[in-house]
Amino acid sequence: MLRISWPLHIVKRVAALVAVLAVLGVAVPLTYDWLDERRSRCADGVEKRDVEGHPGRHECVGVTDGSHVFAPHLRGVTERIKTENDQVARGDDPYVSVAYMTTFTLTESDSNSDESVRHELEGAYLAQRRHNDGDLRGSPKIRLLIANTGSESGHWREVTDRLAARTGAPDRLVAVTGLGPSTAENLRALRALERRRIAMVGSTMSATDIRDIDGFVRVAPTNADEARAAAAFLRREKYRTAVVVQDIARTNHYANTLGPAFEKAFPDREAGFRIVADEELTFDSSARTGWENELRHMTGQLCQQKPRLIFFAGRGRHLTHFLDALANRTCTDQEFRVITGDDTTNLTARELERAYRTKVEVLYTGLAHPDMWEGSEAGKRAVSAATARKFREGGELDRWFPRDSRDDGQAIMAHDAVLTAAQGVAMAARWGGDVTGESVGRMFHKMHLEQRVPGGSGFLSFLNNGNPRNKAVPILRLTEKKRAEFVEVSAPHGAPPGGGDPGVRRGGD
Numbered sequence: 001m002l003r004i005s006w007p008l009h010i011v012k013r014v015a016a017l018v019a020v021l022a023v024l025g026v027a028v029p030l031t032y033d034w035l036d037e038r039r040s041r042c043a044d045g046v047e048k049r050d051v052e053g054h055p056g057r058h059e060c061v062g063v064t065d066g067s068h069v070f071a072p073h074l075r076g077v078t079e080r081i082k083t084e085n086d087q088v089a090r091g092d093d094p095y096v097s098v099a100y101m102t103t104f105t106l107t108e109s110d111s112n113s114d115e116s117v118r119h120e121l122e123g124a125y126l127a128q129r130r131h132n133d134g135d136l137r138g139s140p141k142i143r144l145l146i147a148n149t150g151s152e153s154g155h156w157r158e159v160t161d162r163l164a165a166r167t168g169a170p171d172r173l174v175a176v177t178g179l180g181p182s183t184a185e186n187l188r189a190l191r192a193l194e195r196r197r198i199a200m201v202g203s204t205m206s207a208t209d210i211r212d213i214d215g216f217v218r219v220a221p222t223n224a225d226e227a228r229a230a231a232a233f234l235r236r237e238k239y240r241t242a243v244v245v246q247d248i249a250r251t252n253h254y255a256n257t258l259g260p261a262f263e264k265a266f267p268d269r270e271a272g273f274r275i276v277a278d279e280e281l282t283f284d285s286s287a288r289t290g291w292e293n294e295l296r297h298m299t300g301q302l303c304q305q306k307p308r309l310i311f312f313a314g315r316g317r318h319l320t321h322f323l324d325a326l327a328n329r330t331c332t333d334q335e336f337r338v339i340t341g342d343d344t345t346n347l348t349a350r351e352l353e354r355a356y357r358t359k360v361e362v363l364y365t366g367l368a369h370p371d372m373w374e375g376s377e378a379g380k381r382a383v384s385a386a387t388a389r390k391f392r393e394g395g396e397l398d399r400w401f402p403r404d405s406r407d408d409g410q411a412i413m414a415h416d417a418v419l420t421a422a423q424g425v426a427m428a429a430r431w432g433g434d435v436t437g438e439s440v441g442r443m444f445h446k447m448h449l450e451q452r453v454p455g456g457s458g459f460l461s462f463l464n465n466g467n468p469r470n471k472a473v474p475i476l477r478l479t480e481k482k483r484a485e486f487v488e489v490s491a492p493h494g495a496p497p498g499g500g501d502p503g504v505r506r507g508g509d
Contacts (some may be wrong), residue, residue, distance in 0.1 A: 043068035045162060051107060052154030059105040061155040063147045063162045070104040070148045073114050076401065077121045078146065084128060085143045089170075094140040096435050097173040098421045099163055100124045100414065101147035101189075102180040109152050111181055111315045113348045116410045120178060120203065121146070122401050123411030126390060127418035131426075135386060136419070136454070138426035140435060144418070145173065153185035160192040167198065167437065174437045175199040175421040178414060181343070182207030182253040190216060199424060199441035203417035204367060204410065206342060207253035208261060211465040215441030219416040219453075219460055221471040221492065223254065226341055226365040227261035229473035229490040234266065234309065234339070235273060242266055243277040243307045245298060245322065247314035249286035258341050259313030266311075276307050285318050296325040303331035312340040316347045319362075320355050327358035339363040344476075345408040345484070355478055362478040363487065368409035368416075368457035369474045371486035378489040382472040382496035384454035390415075391456055407484045409457070409474075416455035420444070423453050458496060472496035 040048045046062035060070060066082025069075045088095045103110055104117055128144045130136045147163060149156045166173040176193055179202045180186040187210060193200055194214050202210075202218035206226065210218075221229070234242075244263055247255035267274050281301060283294035295318075302310065310326075312319055319340055326336060337360075344364040347355065355362060372379040373388035390396050391406045406412065424443040428435045431443070444462050447453055453460035458472035470493050476484040489496055 046070075046148075047158075049150060049155055049158075051105075051151050053109060054107060054151070057107070059148075059150050061105070061148050061150040061159060063099065063145050063159065063166065065143065065145055070146070071106075071114065073118055074104060074121060077118065077125055080400065081121075081125050081128070081144050081146065084125070084132065088132065088141045088143050091141070095143055095172070096140050096425055097143040097145050097166065097171045098128075098418060098425070099145040099147045099166075099173060099176045100178045100418065101149060101159065101163070101176050102178040103151060103153055104146070104148040105150060107151040111317060111343060112346050113351075115348055115404075116346045116408060119404060119406070119408060119410035120414035122397060122404065123413065123415035124177065124418045125400075126396055126411070127415045127422060129396070130390075130419065131422035136422075138422060140425060140429055142418075142422055142425065143171070145171070147176070147178075149180065149185075149189065153180055153183060153189060156185050156189040157192065160189050160196070163193070163198065164196040167196070172435075173198065174425060174435055174440045175201065177201045177417040177421050178203050179205055181205060182210060182257075184251045184253070187253070196437070197441075198437035199421065199444070201417040201420045201444075203413040204342070204345075206367075208257040209253060211467060213466060215437065215444075217420065217444045217462045217466045217468075219413060219420060219455060219457060219468060219471075220342070220367050221365075221473050222261075222467055223258040223341060224261040224265075225467070225471060225492040226473055227258065228265045228492040230262065230311075230339055230365050230475070231265040231273075232492075232494045233475050233488065233490045235268070235271070239309045239337070240272050241274060241276045241307045242309040242311055243275060243281060243302065243305060244311045244313055245281045245283070245295075247285050247318060248282045249284050251286060252315070254341070254343060255285075255314050259311070262311045262313065276305055277301075283314070283318075285314065291318070292321050292325075295322045296328075298322075299325050299329040302326070302336065303329055303334060306331075306334060308337065310336055310338045312338055314340070314343075316340075316343040316345070317351070319344060320347070320351050323355050323358040323360050323362070326360050337361045337363065339365075341365055342367045342409075344478075345410060352478055364476055364478075365490075366409050366474045366476040366484060368412035369476060369484060369486050370406045370412070370456075372457070372472065372474050372489055375486045376489050378491075378495055379472070379474075382458045382489060382491075383456065384459060387415075387454050387456040409484075412456040416453065416457050416460060419455065420447075420453045420460060423447065423451075427451065470496060
């Protein structure tokens with residue numbers, strides 16, 4: 001047998017080459033993975049992801065303490081939150097974390113606007129400051145985390161997983177607030193947080209069928225309550241005939257519960273209040289094309305039926321198209337008044353101006369308004385005076401964010417949601433010892449009498465199903481001034497509960 005003998009120096013070189021190739025075989029893939037991870041990472045806890053339904057577009061989703069800014073227009077409030085969080089973490093006082101979760105990277109597919117989510121974050125920051133070192137000082141202190149679920153909450157699963165991972169030290173997350181509009185994705189996020197036993201407070205979520213979730217309450221009235229409040233107002237104004245324009249998109253929980261609630265609340269045969277449509281006036285906003293034509297075709301039916309009032313059960317961004325169609329009706333001598341729900345608050349100033357130019361009067365049930373306290377006697381009884389001043393001229397928000405309006409009520413609702421969570425934290429610390437998501441969630445149902453939350457949208461206590469009790473509902477009107485004009489305060493039972501300002505100081509032992 002022929003044997004080949006290589007010199008020793010060649011053998012050593014071959015062995016070294018084999019070793020190098022083996023190392024490269026492992027190192028190159030690892031380096032590629034590391035570079036790929038670096039490219040996809042926006043910040044600690046925040047990753048770059050594809051925008052659902054928008055090929056080629058990307059967004060940063062995840063959870064931050066303010067170290068990452070999800071959108072340029074959020075920089076001012078995000079930096080303030082980061083400063084407050086750092087002071088809490090450096091201090092000697094005990095603290096827990098509360099997250100504010102919604103879509104902060106918006107596309108044209110979202111019902112919210114940049115202005116509305118910025119106002120929400122500003123209100124959340126105000127509640128954090130009031131609890132940590134302000135007039136409602138409590139213990140333990142609050143670190144406010146910012147959680148972005150992406151456009152249409154397309155990445156809710158990843159974000160709820162990240163939030164659940166922060167329930168232990170050092171974050172000690174106990175509650176998630178905000179939670180976005182009433183959509184199927186956000187309802188799935190609620191269920192995921194429920195399984196993790198994290199307390200939840202919805203700020204603007206109003207669909208009536210979202211209820212009976214462990215650890216969940218909301219500070220917004222339900223659509224059923226908004227419809228009852230609207231009906232009570234319309235009866236006082238003697239509007240006796242109405243039709244309902246209904247969005248039938250299956251995933252739109254907001255619209256699907258708003259229209260039927262009004263159809264149930266408004267009619268009263270003995271008093272002469274009735275729905276006059278011969279057939280349903282519906283459109284499907286989930287259709288990629290055609291829903292605008294459906295709205296345009298309705299105007300002929302409306303001209304024939306001549307209702308004094310049109311109740312629009314759909315999102316604000318669809319309302320503007322309906323008003324355009326109504327402005328071009330053939331029966332120009334017929335006047336219509338439109339009333340709708342709180343999603344109108346998500347319209348931008350430009351969209352509000354466009355709606356006003358149609359010359360169709362639009363009223364809507366808002367979630368909150370800074371004039372509620374000063375605008376009526378019912379409002380004075382229903383809203384905390386100390387809180388109301390925070391949102392008016394010269395208040396904290398006016399000083400911190402002077403170029404932002406508070407008329408859309410979004411800052412007030414977010415403030416009330418975070419303040420509810422903070423009060424739950426303080427009550428759990430005093431009464432239950434350990435502050436956990438589960439113990440904070442139990443406190444929500446003990447917020448009665450002197451323990452009511454002194455909210456800017458009304459004093460807050462909660463039913464066992466998570467809904468607010470007879471919540472104050474402002475009736476608002478769109479005006480040419482690009483702002484919501486306060487009309488009056490209504491409520492599901494006709495008038496909101498009174499009782500004055502309890503002036504409770506929560507928390508700090």
